Amino acid sequence: MLQIPDYAKKYKGQEVQDLPDPEIFLMPLNGYKSLLTPVVQEGEQVRQYQLIAKSGQQFGTYLHAPVSGTIGALKSINESQYLTLHNDFKYIEQKLSPSVPEKWSKQELLNAIKELGIVGCGGARFPSHIKFNTGDNPVDFLVVNGIECEPFFSADYALIKYHADELAQGIKVVKQIVSPKKIVVAIKRKNKELKEILEAAFLQHKLQAGVRLLPNHYPQGEEFQLIGTITGHKLSKGCIPSDFGVVVSNVATFRAIAKAIFEGKPNVERITTLYNEEQKTGANFLFKIGTPIAHIVEHSKFIPQEWKKKRLRLGGAMMGKNAGQQLVIHQGTGGLIYLVPQIVSQTNCINCGYCTQVCPQYLMPMTVIPGFSGQKNNLINRYNMLSCIECAACEYSCPSKIPLLKYIRQAKSILKQ
Amino acid sequence: MSELHSPFLSRRLSVSSVMFDVVIALVPLAVIACLAFGINSLIILGVAIVSCLLSEILFSAILLRQTNTWKDSSAIVTGILLALTLSPLTPWYIVAFGGVTAILFGKVLWGGLGRNTFNPALVGRELMTVFFANTMNGTGIWSTAKHVNLQPTSFFPNVAESAGSYLNKLIYSPQGALGEYSILFIVLGGLYLIFRNRISWHIPLAMFFVFTQVQWLIPDSIPFQFALAGLLFGVLFMATDMPTSPSHNSAKIYYGVLLALVVAILIIGEVRYAYMSYGILIMNAFSRPITNLFTPRPWGKPSEWKSMVKPVFILTLSVLGTAFAVVSLARLELINYLVYTYLIFIVFEYYYRFQYEVCSFITSKKNDEED
Ligand code: SF4
Numbered sequence: 001m002l003q004i005p006d007y008a009k010k011y012k013g014q015e016v017q018d019l020p021d022p023e024i025f026l027m028p029l030n031g032y033k034s035l036l037t038p039v040v041q042e043g044e045q046v047r048q049y050q051l052i053a054k055s056g057q058q059f060g061t062y063l064h065a066p067v068s069g070t071i072g073a074l075k076s077i078n079e080s081q082y083l084t085l086h087n088d089f090k091y092i093e094q095k096l097s098p099s100v101p102e103k104w105s106k107q108e109l110l111n112a113i114k115e116l117g118i119v120g121c122g123g124a125r126f127p128s129h130i131k132f133n134t135g136d137n138p139v140d141f142l143v144v145n146g147i148e149c150e151p152f153f154s155a156d157y158a159l160i161k162y163h164a165d166e167l168a169q170g171i172k173v174v175k176q177i178v179s180p181k182k183i184v185v186a187i188k189r190k191n192k193e194l195k196e197i198l199e200a201a202f203l204q205h206k207l208q209a210g211v212r213l214l215p216n217h218y219p220q221g222e223e224f225q226l227i228g229t230i231t232g233h234k235l236s237k238g239c240i241p242s243d244f245g246v247v248v249s250n251v252a253t254f255r256a257i258a259k260a261i262f263e264g265k266p267n268v269e270r271i272t273t274l275y276n277e278e279q280k281t282g283a284n285f286l287f288k289i290g291t292p293i294a295h296i297v298e299h300s301k302f303i304p305q306e307w308k309k310k311r312l313r314l315g316g317a318m319m320g321k322n323a324g325q326q327l328v329i330h331q332g333t334g335g336l337i338y339l340v341p342q343i344v345s346q347t348n349c350i351n352c353g354y355c356t357q358v359c360p361q362y363l364m365p366m367t368v369i370p371g372f373s374g375q376k377n378n379l380i381n382r383y384n385m386l387s388c389i390e391c392a393a394c395e396y397s398c399p400s401k402i403p404l405l406k407y408i409r410q411a412k413s414i415l416k417q
Numbered sequence: 418m419s420e421l422h423s424p425f426l427s428r429r430l431s432v433s434s435v436m437f438d439v440v441i442a443l444v445p446l447a448v449i450a451c452l453a454f455g456i457n458s459l460i461i462l463g464v465a466i467v468s469c470l471l472s473e474i475l476f477s478a479i480l481l482r483q484t485n486t487w488k489d490s491s492a493i494v495t496g497i498l499l500a501l502t503l504s505p506l507t508p509w510y511i512v513a514f515g516g517v518t519a520i521l522f523g524k525v526l527w528g529g530l531g532r533n534t535f536n537p538a539l540v541g542r543e544l545m546t547v548f549f550a551n552t553m554n555g556t557g558i559w560s561t562a563k564h565v566n567l568q569p570t571s572f573f574p575n576v577a578e579s580a581g582s583y584l585n586k587l588i589y590s591p592q593g594a595l596g597e598y599s600i601l602f603i604v605l606g607g608l609y610l611i612f613r614n615r616i617s618w619h620i621p622l623a624m625f626f627v628f629t630q631v632q633w634l635i636p637d638s639i640p641f642q643f644a645l646a647g648l649l650f651g652v653l654f655m656a657t658d659m660p661t662s663p664s665h666n667s668a669k670i671y672y673g674v675l676l677a678l679v680v681a682i683l684i685i686g687e688v689r690y691a692y693m694s695y696g697i698l699i700m701n702a703f704s705r706p707i708t709n710l711f712t713p714r715p716w717g718k719p720s721e722w723k724s725m726v727k728p729v730f731i732l733t734l735s736v737l738g739t740a741f742a743v744v745s746l747a748r749l750e751l752i753n754y755l756v757y758t759y760l761i762f763i764v765f766e767y768y769y770r771f772q773y774e775v776c777s778f779i780t781s782k783k784n785d786e787e788d
C-alpha cells in the first residue's frame with residue numbers, strides 16, 4: 001500500500017484565511033451529469049444567496065448567488081458553461097429562513113438540501129439529496145469521510161478543527177434522514193489530534209458517533225476503499241453503496257448541510273487549500289463558489305504572478321486537473337496546487353511490480369503498457385482494467401516513470417467499444 | 418508523467434536507485450571475496466563490471482539507439498552478479514567474454530532492461546561455460562584451496578567444537594564461487610533488499626520451504642548434494658531479479674515452489690555446479706506465463722480459482738517436463754546445442770521483431786513529448 005509523505009504537516013492546523021472577493025464571479029453551470037439553466041436574466045439585480053440557476057434533470061441541483069450584484073452574460077469557456085455575476089460589494093442579503101429541523105420529515109429535509117444546493121464536496125459533486133435518499137434500504141453505516149488523501153490538501157483538516165460544532169449538527173440532520181445504525185467519522189491516523197475535538201463536539205450535541213483512525217494509505221479516502229476498511233464489504237466498481245447499507249459523504253458536505261438547515265444559508269462557499277511547491281508553503285482559504293482562479297492568483301501571495309497554467313493543478317496533484325481545464329472554484333475543489341515541473345525520463349518497464357503492490361483495486365497496471373507481451377484485448381479484459389478508479393497510485397510509484405494512467409485511459413476506451 | 422494528465426506528482430524513485438540498492442546488498446559479498454582471494458577477486462570483479470558497462474554503452478547505442486541506459490546501474494549489477502558466480506581462478510579474458518555476452522545476448526538484443534526474459538548474468542555465465550568448456554568445467558579452476566589469502570579462523574573460540582565450526586562456516590568459508598563465501602552476508606544482503614522492498618520474501622521463502630520438504634522426503638539412497646551458500650545466493654539475488662520474475666505475490670509463490678522442484682530435479686539428475694543457474698533460467702522462461710495466469714483478484718470480484726486448475730496443472734507439467742529435458746540434455750552433453758539455439762533465436766527475434774518494436778517505442782515517445 002502506498003504511503004505519501006505528509007506535505008501539509010506544517011500548515012494544516014493554521015486558521016482559515018480570507019481573500020477579498022473578486023469583482024466578477026463565474027458561476028459554474030456544469031454540475032454532476034447535468035447542466036443548470038439560469039433562472040435570472042442578464043442585467044438583473046440579485047441579492048446574496050438568491051437562487052440563480054437550477055436544473056430539472058435527474059441529477060440536477062440548485063445554484064445561488066454568493067454575493068449581491070448584477071447578472072452578466074452567459075459564457076462558454078473550454079466547453080463549460082459559466083454565468084457571470086458582477087459583484088456590487090454591498091452584500092444585500094436575501095431573507096433567510098433558518099429552521100429547527102426536529103419537526104421536519106425526511107422528505108422535507110431532503111427538499112431543503114436540494115433547494116439549498118448541497119452537493120458532495122469531495123470532488124465529483126454528486127447531489128446530496130439523491131445520495132441521502134436511501135428509500136427503504138436500511139442503513140447500517142453512515143460514514144463521514146474526513147480522510148482527504150490527496151497530498152498537500154488540508155481543507156478538511158481545518159474544517160474539522162475549527163468547525164467540529166457545525167459538523168456535528170450536520171451529522172445530526174443526516175442522521176434524522178437516513179436513520180443509520182452506526183455513525184462513523186473516519187480520519188487518518190496521522191491526524192489523531194482531531195479525534196478529541198470531534199468527540200468533544202459530539203458529546204456537546206449528544207450525538208452517538210464513533211471516530212475511527214484509519215491507516216495513512218493512499219487512496220484510503222476513496223469511497224470503496226473506505227467502505228472496505230470500515231465495514232469489511234469489498235464493493236466492486238459500479239455498486240451503489242446504499243444497496244449495501246452504507247452511506248458515505250465528505251465532512252464538508254455535512255457542514256454545508258448544517259449551515260443550510262440551521263442558518264438557511266445555501267452552499268456558496270468552501271474551504272480550499274493553496275499550495276506552492278516552489279516555496280513549500282501552503283494555507284487554507286475560504287472561497288466563494290465561482291471565484292476565478294485568476295483572481296486567486298492575483299491576490300494570494302501563494303502563486304507567482306507570472307504563473308503558467310501548465311503548472312497549476314486544480315483538485316489535487318494525484319487525481320486533479322490542469323487549471324486550464326476549469327477556471328473557477330466549485331463546490332468540489334479541495335485545493336489549488338502550484339507544482340515544480342519534475343524532469344523525468346521514461347524508461348522501459350522493469351517489471352518491478354510496485355504498481356501492482358500499491359493498486360487499491362488489485363489490478364496489474366503494467367499490462368496496459370504498449371508492447372507488454374501479454375497485451376491482447378481479451379487479456380486486458382481479464383486483467384479487469386475497467387475497475388480501475390484512476391487513483392494514480394500506480395503511476396506515482398513507477399520508478400520507470402511510465403505514464404500508466406494515460407495508457408489505462410486508452411485501454412479503457414478500447415475496452416468500452 | 419505528463420504535463421496535461423494527472424497525476425502530477427511522482428515518487429522520487431528511479432530505476433537507478435532501485436538497482437543501486439542491489440549493488441549495496443552485494444558489496445559486502447564482493448569485499449569478502451576480495452579478502453579471501455585478494456587481487457584475483459578484484460580483477461574478476463573489475464573486468465566483469467567494466468566489460469558489462471562498456472558493452473551496455475556500445476550495444477545500446479548501436480542496436481537500440483539509446484545512449485543513456487548505462488546510467489541506470491543495471492549493467493553494474495549484472496557485472497557484479499556475474500563475477501560472484503565465478504571461480505576466483507577464472508582467466509580475465511573469459512570473464513570479459515562473459516560480461517560482453519551477458520549484456521549483448523542477455524539484455525540488449527531483447528530490447529533493453531526490462532524486456533529480457535532471462536537473467537543476463539546467468540546467460541553470460543552459461544555462454545562462458547559453453548564456449549570455454551575445458552577451462553570452466555575443468556577441475557583445476559575449482560581447486561581453490563591453496564590460493565586462499567585469508568584462512569578461515571575461529572570466530573567462536575569458546576563454543577563447543579562441532580557447533581563452533583558450523584557457525585564459522587556460516588560466517589566465512591572460502592569454497593566455491595566468489596559470492597558464496599559468507600552465508601551470513603548473503604542472508605543480510607537479502608534481508609536488506611526485502612527491507613527496502615526491492616525484492617519480496619515470497620520467492621525465497623516458498624523456494625526454501627518446498628526445497629527442505631523435498632530434501633526431507635527423498636530417500637537416503639539417492640545422492641542429494643548441494644551447496645547451501647550457492648542456493649541462497651541464487652534464490653536471493655538471481656531468482657528475484659525484477660524483469661525476469663513475476664511481479665505479484667501469488668505468482669511469486671508459485672514461481673518459488675516450482676523453482677524448488679526444478680532445482681531438486683536437476684540435483685537428482687546430477688547436473689553438477691550448474692543446477693542453480695539452469696533452474697533459474699528454466700523458471701525465467703516461464704515467468705511471463707506464470708504472471709499472466711496468477712493475476713491478483715481485483716477488489717470486489719469473485720475468485721476464479723476453479724477455472725485456473727487446468728491451466729495451472731498444464732503449466733506445472735510443462736515446467737517439470739522442461740526440467741527433465743534439461744537433465745537429459747546435460748547427461749547426453751548436448752546442452753551446447755540448446756545454447757546455440759538460444760543464440761540463433763535471440764538474433765532472429767531482435768532482427769524481425771524487437772528492432773521494429775524498439776523503433777516504434779522510440780517514435781511513440783517522441784509523439785508523447787510533442788503532445
Ligand atoms: S489508477 Fe487504476 S490501476 Fe492505477 S493504482 Fe489506481 S486503481 Fe490501480
Ligand code: SF4
Nearest residue numbers: 349350352353355398
Ligand atoms: S511500477 Fe512501472 S516499472 Fe514497475 S512494473 Fe509497474 S509499470 Fe513496470
